[in-house]
């Protein structure tokens with residue numbers, strides 16, 4: 096095996112938004128005496144196996160690339176599985192399904208895990224995270240892409256000509272350098288592209304991000320009283336006000352979204368953790384622990400407010416990963432703006448359509464929705480980070496402004512950007528010496544159409 100010498104990424108000391116101060120880094124060590132083994136057998140490496148990373152890996156492998164999918168946890172699916180999210184955002188524009196190709200296939204397969212949902216339902220369909228995980232497992236395995244779990248991106252090696260040479264991964268083998276021709280950053284936080292030097296924005300002009308949520312599940316509800324739901328969210332705000340005001344449950348707040356995800360089992364997307372910096376491990380650690388306490392207080396508060404449903408209920412699980420809505424948005428050749436969203440803009444290089452509303456989790460923000468049948472295009476140039484030749488982004492770290500991000504961050508468009516990035520990665524290898532900025536867009540769109548993607 097070859098070996099590389101590598102510098103570790105420097106990390107800045109930071110005050111976390113939650114008040115925890117990171118250990119100040121005054122000193123650094125160099126790993127100059129450490130040899131890191133190299134695995135250089137890959138065409139495409141995808142880092143992060145959320146919805147964007149899974150479709151990227153499947154699509155790259157399907158196009159013929161020898162593909163490796165690297166994931167920090169032991170699960171495929173990101174927020175939809177490890178994060179125990181309770182529902183898919185709408186798959187339709189109000190009239191027809193518009194997230195097609197791999198997105199539609201994964202959505203349809205996942206529905207078999209929630210037989211209480213009507214078979215033809217397209218919007219806000221519940222997720223059984225365990226079942227969805229098995230769908231991703233099967234589809235990724237069948238594509239031929241290889242998966243490396245419990246492996247976290249730790250550093251990125253770049254050559255002078257804006258080309259990423261290797262990603263350094265930390266796992267039970269220690270450090271290993273993996274080399275590919277093209278890399279896809281599907282980490283949600285844009286770790287790979289940012290560490291390779293790409294420019295990015297995080298949050299609004301003041302750096303304030305949308306609130307995070309640690310999702311949780313409540314078992315043994317009275318399903319007869321609950322029905323098929325959601326039975327709580329419609330009356331919750333009017334009922335919960337006094338209890339929140341009373342301070343009896345100090346972490347109980349007014350954000351709640353409940354879905355029946357299995358017999359007697361509610362998936363809860365509830366409680367806000369304000370302005371958590373997902374790139375600060377200290378802030379993340381505190382948010383996980385506060386989130387778990389919050390979840391327990393929600394269960395106790397719900398038993399007081401809705402005793403007929405929750406009297407015998409219990410907190411059965413919290414997410415393995417924090418629900419981070421908002422993190423780095425890697426600057427691409429094009430930045431999709433809220434004006435593009437408002438104008439329902441169509442692009443020559445679009446790789447799919449999106450119709451989800453502007454959904455920004457910040458106090459006082461008023462959401463904006465399209466009318467039935469309306470949508471906008473998602474430009475390919477939002478997936479190509481400026482200044483990096485052989486890197487693509489997929490999922491929620493693509494190039495948008497903060498408000499438009501409120502729409503494009505959810506799972507259906509993340510599945511669509513993943514499929515396009517995976518295809519484009521292999522096309523760049525074949526057509527343009529790994530240059531993702533020079534792929535033949537007409538051919539990419541032709542291939543996406545052949546695989547079922549929707550365009551106007």
Ligand SMILES: Cc1cc2nc3c(=O)[nH]c(=O)nc-3n(C[C@H](O)[C@H](O)[C@H](O)COP(=O)(O)OP(=O)(O)OC[C@H]3O[C@@H](n4cnc5c(N)ncnc54)[C@H](O)[C@@H]3O)c2cc1C
Pocket residue numbers: 142143144145146147148165166167168170172173174175177180181182183184246247248249281282283284286307308309310364416417418419420489490491492504505506507509
């Ligand atoms: C609280 C909350 C509620 C939401 N509600 C909905 C909803 O109801 N419906 C909906 O459709 N969408 C919803 N969304 C949006 C959606 O879940 C996410 O935006 C979407 O999952 C993003 O997909 P992704 O592939 O970009 O990344 P993620 O799903 O975030 O997955 C990223 C993956 O990368 C891995 N990873 C990260 N960093 C590294 C690293 N350095 N090395 C290796 N692996 C790494 C992570 O472990 C994870 O598996 C919600 C989001 C949140 C946070």
